[in-house]
Amino acid sequence: MDRLEVTEKIIAAKVSSGIKWSEVAAKVGLSKEWVTAACLGQMTLSAEQAGVLAEIFSLTAEEAKWLTVTPYKGSLPTSVPTDxxxxxxxxxxxxxxxxxxxxxxxxxxxxxxxxxxxxxxxxxxxxxxxxxxxxxxxxxxxxxxxx
Amino acid sequence: MDRLEVTEKIIAAKVSSGIKWSEVAAKVGLSKEWVTAACLGQMTLSAEQAGVLAEIFSLTAEEAKWLTVTPYKGSLPTSVPTDxxxxxxxxxxxxxxxxxxxxxxxxxxxxxxxxxxxxxxxxxxxxxxxxxxxxxxxxxxxxxxxx
Amino acid sequence: MDRLEVTEKIIAAKVSSGIKWSEVAAKVGLSKEWVTAACLGQMTLSAEQAGVLAEIFSLTAEEAKWLTVTPYKGSLPTSVPTDxxxxxxxxxxxxxxxxxxxxxxxxxxxxxxxxxxxxxxxxxxxxxxxxxxxxxxxxxxxxxxxx
Amino acid sequence: MDRLEVTEKIIAAKVSSGIKWSEVAAKVGLSKEWVTAACLGQMTLSAEQAGVLAEIFSLTAEEAKWLTVTPYKGSLPTSVPTDxxxxxxxxxxxxxxxxxxxxxxxxxxxxxxxxxxxxxxxxxxxxxxxxxxxxxxxxxxxxxxxx
Amino acid sequence: MDRLEVTEKIIAAKVSSGIKWSEVAAKVGLSKEWVTAACLGQMTLSAEQAGVLAEIFSLTAEEAKWLTVTPYKGSLPTSVPTDxxxxxxxxxxxxxxxxxxxxxxxxxxxxxxxxxxxxxxxxxxxxxxxxxxxxxxxxxxxxxxxx
Amino acid sequence: MDRLEVTEKIIAAKVSSGIKWSEVAAKVGLSKEWVTAACLGQMTLSAEQAGVLAEIFSLTAEEAKWLTVTPYKGSLPTSVPTDxxxxxxxxxxxxxxxxxxxxxxxxxxxxxxxxxxxxxxxxxxxxxxxxxxxxxxxxxxxxxxxx
Amino acid sequence: MDRLEVTEKIIAAKVSSGIKWSEVAAKVGLSKEWVTAACLGQMTLSAEQAGVLAEIFSLTAEEAKWLTVTPYKGSLPTSVPTDxxxxxxxxxxxxxxxxxxxxxxxxxxxxxxxxxxxxxxxxxxxxxxxxxxxxxxxxxxxxxxxx
Amino acid sequence: MDRLEVTEKIIAAKVSSGIKWSEVAAKVGLSKEWVTAACLGQMTLSAEQAGVLAEIFSLTAEEAKWLTVTPYKGSLPTSVPTDxxxxxxxxxxxxxxxxxxxxxxxxxxxxxxxxxxxxxxxxxxxxxxxxxxxxxxxxxxxxxxxx
Amino acid sequence: MDRLEVTEKIIAAKVSSGIKWSEVAAKVGLSKEWVTAACLGQMTLSAEQAGVLAEIFSLTAEEAKWLTVTPYKGSLPTSVPTDxxxxxxxxxxxxxxxxxxxxxxxxxxxxxxxxxxxxxxxxxxxxxxxxxxxxxxxxxxxxxxxx
Amino acid sequence: MDRLEVTEKIIAAKVSSGIKWSEVAAKVGLSKEWVTAACLGQMTLSAEQAGVLAEIFSLTAEEAKWLTVTPYKGSLPTSVPTDxxxxxxxxxxxxxxxxxxxxxxxxxxxxxxxxxxxxxxxxxxxxxxxxxxxxxxxxxxxxxxxx
Structure with a gap:
């Protein structure tokens, strides 16, 4: 297991549940910009914050722990983005x-x-x-x- | 002669005279962001605006005319910037x-x-x-x- | 699961069933150009349109939901295409x-x-x-x- | 001298004279799309057509001759364009x-x-x-x- | 399933059986150059031709169908080949x-x-x-x- | 001076004189394929052959000497050609x-x-x-x- | 004129005079690391510091002025260095x-x-x-x- | 199995157990810099040192053996790092x-x-x-x- | 199955058994340089030689057959090696x-x-x-x- | 002036004079491999050795001095060589x-x-x-x- 798998699980769970990023942010108690970046694997959460996300996205304790580890950052697949x-x-x-x-x-x-x-x-x-x-x-x- | 040479002449003239981008923008009558981009070869000026720049930077009529031609844009020398x-x-x-x-x-x-x-x-x-x-x-x- | 897997499932189902893109488009009620791009993972569908595709290509509800999420676009594997x-x-x-x-x-x-x-x-x-x-x-x- | 220098001379002469591509095309007697591509170094002209361009852009006989040689094509400086x-x-x-x-x-x-x-x-x-x-x-x- | 998997299955079956490309071509009734390219995922076969290959390489009906779909071409893993x-x-x-x-x-x-x-x-x-x-x-x- | 300059001089002289590669080859006494490649900076000539080219293209003795030095080969400006x-x-x-x-x-x-x-x-x-x-x-x- | 030309002039003057970077730094009154980087076009000097360098390397007033302009940084010609x-x-x-x-x-x-x-x-x-x-x-x- | 899989298992085990790199280094008896690099797949360990890591991270004998084989080095996914x-x-x-x-x-x-x-x-x-x-x-x- | 999988199996078997490349070469009866390159997927073996390797590394008949097929060569993951x-x-x-x-x-x-x-x-x-x-x-x- | 210009002058002088690398090496008193690399801009010479080369290739004192400065190494124009x-x-x-x-x-x-x-x-x-x-x-x- 690594952070990427946790990110993918979060994204799939969000699609499945239909929750909005702004609602996730409200539950975490921070800005929607920082929380979205964290969910997409770019920021590091505290154990408590990871716990909130774990509940929202049904993460295991193991998966939640990965959210507290500083990730290797960079969220784009190519150096010149195609999207x-x-x-x-x-x-x-x-x-x-x-x-x-x-x-x-x-x-x-x-x-x-x-x-x-x-x-x-x-x-x-x-x-x-x-x-x-x-x-x-x-x-x-x-x-x-x-x- | 091409637009790049005019851009280089403008930059050299600016270093030499010590005028600020915000002062140039005030003379042109537009925002400093747009005017700086135009001086750096990214935007297209009207003949009148080009005339103002020509006076500030001592451009010839030929050089001023280049400022009114839509340039090939992109101001960075590499796809991942080094600066x-x-x-x-x-x-x-x-x-x-x-x-x-x-x-x-x-x-x-x-x-x-x-x-x-x-x-x-x-x-x-x-x-x-x-x-x-x-x-x-x-x-x-x-x-x-x-x- | 992600959008790419849904795209691959659609393509495989199309090969298997032999349906044409223009026929798919007719069922969705839009142009063949837009519908094909959507099926190939480049456009976002409404829930209703996704339902039509789900029926044509035997997608699950989960898979259909992915069609309503804006995808990361870009349909070519290399920056200079080889095909x-x-x-x-x-x-x-x-x-x-x-x-x-x-x-x-x-x-x-x-x-x-x-x-x-x-x-x-x-x-x-x-x-x-x-x-x-x-x-x-x-x-x-x-x-x-x-x- | 090579084709690139002739292309640059044509572009500079066009900026200087203010003639339009559609006017150049009318004088050559072909579509504006083909003529513009030819002037920009992508197509090959007959001696007669090169003569018309030579007159419009004040090219020498030597320069006009280059317009009749098939050029090395490709008009963009990078594989992913920045403009x-x-x-x-x-x-x-x-x-x-x-x-x-x-x-x-x-x-x-x-x-x-x-x-x-x-x-x-x-x-x-x-x-x-x-x-x-x-x-x-x-x-x-x-x-x-x-x- | 996609064309690449079918190509890999054909190659593995060929290694296993020891049949030659020229023998495959003779059975298909076309040149060895075209047939090899088709087997390697670069050309499109008719249903009948696909059936011949299916027999030679023990392909399923589903796999044979993929041979009749125009593939995304390009048979090399890097833009400058290493082989x-x-x-x-x-x-x-x-x-x-x-x-x-x-x-x-x-x-x-x-x-x-x-x-x-x-x-x-x-x-x-x-x-x-x-x-x-x-x-x-x-x-x-x-x-x-x-x- | 280097080989590239000699190549460019040969190409310019050829455009100017209108001689054909096959005629150049006939004077050198070899195939048009090899002679063209040599003129374009890819092959090495003997002193005698260089002398023939020098006469055709009005090269100086110094320039002709460069034709007898093995060149750094590769005649394309990019790894994937644009022409x-x-x-x-x-x-x-x-x-x-x-x-x-x-x-x-x-x-x-x-x-x-x-x-x-x-x-x-x-x-x-x-x-x-x-x-x-x-x-x-x-x-x-x-x-x-x-x- | 641009910063790169000033850098090249400094390097050539240094080779010619044989002065050491540490001696240059001593005259400027800062560390040899910072001063060398500045001379190589990576840092911005005050007018006074530029005056010291101008004297050491015989720069004109115009050239010295370029040393006070923030340069476009990055001192290597390729993204993976060959030296x-x-x-x-x-x-x-x-x-x-x-x-x-x-x-x-x-x-x-x-x-x-x-x-x-x-x-x-x-x-x-x-x-x-x-x-x-x-x-x-x-x-x-x-x-x-x-x- | 290869070294990369062992590296990934070590990282996952570290996240799971919460042990620090400096603590791992203390048990191995070398600097934290060298030991971290070794755990991340960049250095070669002796059988004894591999045994210490095997105990810390619950590696099998097979996995520990991979730590004693000189790895293919380079720890970054792209030539210009994104992190x-x-x-x-x-x-x-x-x-x-x-x-x-x-x-x-x-x-x-x-x-x-x-x-x-x-x-x-x-x-x-x-x-x-x-x-x-x-x-x-x-x-x-x-x-x-x-x- | 393809040659790469056979190569990986050979490497894993070698780590597991501890046999040296020079010992493998001695059993094959050729130089250690050629035999190592062959084991690493760069050379083609005869059926007999493949049989020797099959015995050393416990390969199946199917896997041994792959060693007799000319491989796609090139043993490095990037064009500029990082190791x-x-x-x-x-x-x-x-x-x-x-x-x-x-x-x-x-x-x-x-x-x-x-x-x-x-x-x-x-x-x-x-x-x-x-x-x-x-x-x-x-x-x-x-x-x-x-x- | 920089090292590259000196290298180009040496190469041009060598073509002109017809001297061999092994003869140059003999005069310098070192191996032909090291001396050739030095002449091609990859190694650093002592003042005395630079003097020998200056005489052979008619370099000025200024040019000879450049041979004693450690060069930026790497003698190929592309990361994958085309020659x-x-x-x-x-x-x-x-x-x-x-x-x-x-x-x-x-x-x-x-x-x-x-x-x-x-x-x-x-x-x-x-x-x-x-x-x-x-x-x-x-x-x-x-x-x-x-x-």
Missing amino acids: PLIYRFYELVNVYGSTFKALIHEEFGDGIMSAIDFKMDLQRENDPNGDRVRILMSGKFLPYKQY | PLIYRFYELVNVYGSTFKALIHEEFGDGIMSAIDFKMDLQRENDPNGDRVRILMSGKFLPYKQY | PLIYRFYELVNVYGSTFKALIHEEFGDGIMSAIDFKMDLQRENDPNGDRVRILMSGKFLPYKQY | PLIYRFYELVNVYGSTFKALIHEEFGDGIMSAIDFKMDLQRENDPNGDRVRILMSGKFLPYKQY | PLIYRFYELVNVYGSTFKALIHEEFGDGIMSAIDFKMDLQRENDPNGDRVRILMSGKFLPYKQY | PLIYRFYELVNVYGSTFKALIHEEFGDGIMSAIDFKMDLQRENDPNGDRVRILMSGKFLPYKQY | PLIYRFYELVNVYGSTFKALIHEEFGDGIMSAIDFKMDLQRENDPNGDRVRILMSGKFLPYKQY | PLIYRFYELVNVYGSTFKALIHEEFGDGIMSAIDFKMDLQRENDPNGDRVRILMSGKFLPYKQY | PLIYRFYELVNVYGSTFKALIHEEFGDGIMSAIDFKMDLQRENDPNGDRVRILMSGKFLPYKQY | PLIYRFYELVNVYGSTFKALIHEEFGDGIMSAIDFKMDLQRENDPNGDRVRILMSGKFLPYKQY
Whole structure:
């Protein structure tokens, strides 16, 4: 048994039960973004949180234990994603990557936006011309220091 | 002459003059995100806008004309970026890609967040534990339709 | 269980029963192009449509449920396809890609032809010199906007 | 000198003069699709046609001669295109590739749609919900034969 | 079940029984080149031909049916083959590719040698300095046409 | 200066003069296949043969000397060729590779067809249904030996 | 002009003058590790520091200005390095990568060792069996947090 | 059975029992770095050491024997790692690779730091600004010699 | 069943029994280099030789038969090997490849060293500074001929 | 100026003068293998040795200085070589790689054959069936040690 098998069991159980990610998140008591990522094998849960998921998805004690082990991360099967929804994010990195770099360095100097000390919030934005996906990302700026 | 040479000339002129992207954007009268992307060879300008850039960066009429031609987009030299700042965005796609997909489909059904009908806003977020980079993305949801 | 297994079961059942894709489409009441893509794991069906497929291909209720979940898309095993029929389409993109780009931008300005708000129709074209494959594609033009 | 340099000279001359591909095609007396592909280095012209292009784009006799030599084809810099417009066509191949294959074989048996004995027509399709790009492709079906 | 499993069963049955490809071809009544390719999962058989193979290799009716479905072609596990015999053919394409191109265009103009309307014959060529492999390939020339 | 520059000069000189590869070969006194490959930078010439080419293509003594140095071989810019004519040969390797392997081993045992002790002949084959490209390849069989 | 040209000029000037990296670092007043990385185009200098380098390597004012612009980082030409010295570090990541991951997570929980808030010290370690390279790395641990 | 299966069984047993790598190392009597690497399938154990691991992880005699066979090394699933923790080490090689090379050659001349005659020590470094990961690497310098 | 399964069974049986490759070779009556390669799935055995291996490794008649079929060769999982021992050979090709080419052509003219009509001998070389691996390779030179 | 330019100048000078690698080596006073590798940009020379080469190849003092700087190694343009002579060595690694690994570990235990403390000797081996290339490689065995 490994984490991948637990992830697949969670996904199958979710399809079978019809529960929503936002409902799972509410039971865990954290944001839907972090909880979904955790269920999809990208984050590490506490024993207590794993217990909540175990109950929702009928996991065994052995399976729940895997949720508390830091996983090997990366949720995509190829380095350039083939799924159209995910590709659009890759396209944003490709088209706007140099813009992200230029503007963040202009404002903060040399360094990066952390992808670890990071959080995000994904919402529907009502719009008469068609609703929009609104994603707010917030990552700590980490400066390169001289030594 | 091609667009790439114009982009390189703009970058060199910017280093030489010390003007900021936000100042360039103010002169063009649009957001700093869009204007920076355009200067970096990813967007198409009107003749008038190209004229403003030509003045700022001392471009010839021939060079300014290239800014009005739709460019071949993609601003990164490799499919997995090597620059640490840009890589962090690729990492977000890699770690959170399946989460983006799960949550957007849960809220909107099958479809994508447009990377064309899209805008973003990048700001400094003051924080006593270290300032943060705050990025607000907004893209129209485009549903797959049956036919 | 996952969507791939359902796709494989559908394909095997189709080989076994000898039913045609156009007949499947007629029972679902949509175009043969969309229905075939859905059966091959690329589109999302309503519960009712999934029920029709379940009957045709003897799927269990669990399997039918998977057809209503948005799949991870991409139907080819390699980034450059090896199958001669599919490669010819890749070759068209390779040889005519810059032509598509030049002509669409000339007519519409900067933007893309949507691959989401998209439909197509594939027909036999009788021709005394050998019949031809006729494909009519129609995708909404999405302009890049300034912000 | 090689064909690539002639292609680059043509593109630069077109940007400089502002002539449209459809106008170039009208002067050559062929479709805009074929002529654009030829100008972009993908097709072979007769001496007479090369002469027409030479006049439009101020090519030397030496440069015009290169237009009559069959070029090494392929107009994209990477195997997965980064430009959003061209990528959408690649995405269609990726998502619908197995559908193309299934439907063409169902109608015609084993074989391919030729990408050589092929023509296409690209038009604007007026639509109150936003104009559409309409592409009609027609390629001869070539059957595999037993021997 | 899929075509790959049928191919593997045929190969295993052939190893087990010791029958030769040329003997299989004689029973099918076609060339050994085409029949071997079909057995290795690259060509489509008629129901009658599939029946002959079913008898030779003890296939079930279900398995025989798969032989009549057009397969996803491509018989090599990597894009640059590692097997020394197959690599030599790839090397010929690599070393002589530009020569094939130059000589065929010189003789025929712009176009290709079809790999679909194609046949070949592979024979032993007796030679006192060591026998030789003699391969005769014949493919229809398909010209690019203007439109 | 290197061999590549000499190759490019030869190609440019050929375009300019309009001489045919078969005429070049006749002057050298060898087959058009070998001579074309040599001119395209894949084979090594004697000083005398280089002298013949130098006269045809107006090469300097220095340039002619490069023709007598064994070149770094491989005439294609990518591992999977993008040019449709050359791709068809790659496709043959991909589709028929396992067939070549099966039939050559059946006839000769373990070993390879040499791509070094190799010659070929490329001819037009008149055919009322459209002329055909006829390629006869002959390579020495080299057996693996036990030691 | 771009940063890469400045890097190449620095390297050429260093070869020509014979100055050591440690001497350059002493003049800048920082560690040899950081200063070498900066000279090789990976770090951003202050105007004053750039002035010191300009004097050492005879850079123009324009060239010195480029040293104060955050560069596009990544100092290797291929994703798997070919140089034996650099490859050994890649090998360590390949062989010990899962060990780094296991031990850091065991000690710190889920998170990463920062490659930004990072410093290192490289020294000769005298050893009778042959001197050793001793590298001390120190990077801040950054924990993933729940939100 | 192969080494990979034994590695997977060890990892699963470790998750199940909750034992720490440092405790395993203490029982084996070697550093936690070497022992973890060995458990993860990268090093070769003596029969006695394998016996200790067999007891800790309930391995069969057959499985323990595999631990004494030199494994095929390499612990990462892709050539550029996707896991953020491991990627940071790859990033260090990418950003600092040329610096490693420059400083080691300056101190030692042409040669490499051995990744075989190598040891390392990984520790927590307490720091009021956030604890740090401290890695001390020591590898023998191996000079290229002339012959 | 296929050759790979037989190879895996041989390796597992070898680990289990503890027999050495040199002992296996002695029983077969050929060099340890050829016999090891054959056991690892790279060479073809006679029925008699396969019988010897069947006895040593307890293979069934069916499994032994697979040893007499020419295998698909290539024994490495990735095109650039990750295992440090095997990588060193790849490094030699990378660093010394152009030297091999230069010296062999200087001595023999245009052609190759055969990897088919090839044998090698691998021995321990006692040395007071540490024993050495000594590999003697001998391959027939095959000249390119003109035709 | 960089090392690559010096390498290219050496190669061009060698073609022009017709001197042999073995003659160059004799003047330097080292083996032809090491000296050729050094001339091809893979090894580092002393100032004195660089002076000998400078005289042979008419290098400037500046160019000679580059020969004393440790180069970025790797002499092949692609990770899988396309040149037939060099490919055969890659093929040996591919086919015999697992055999090298098996036999060296059997004789020496876990470790590698050094590619640094390494020398080789390449000779013609007269043979009535065709002369052979004989390569003797000798590399120090480096054992992995426990710590």
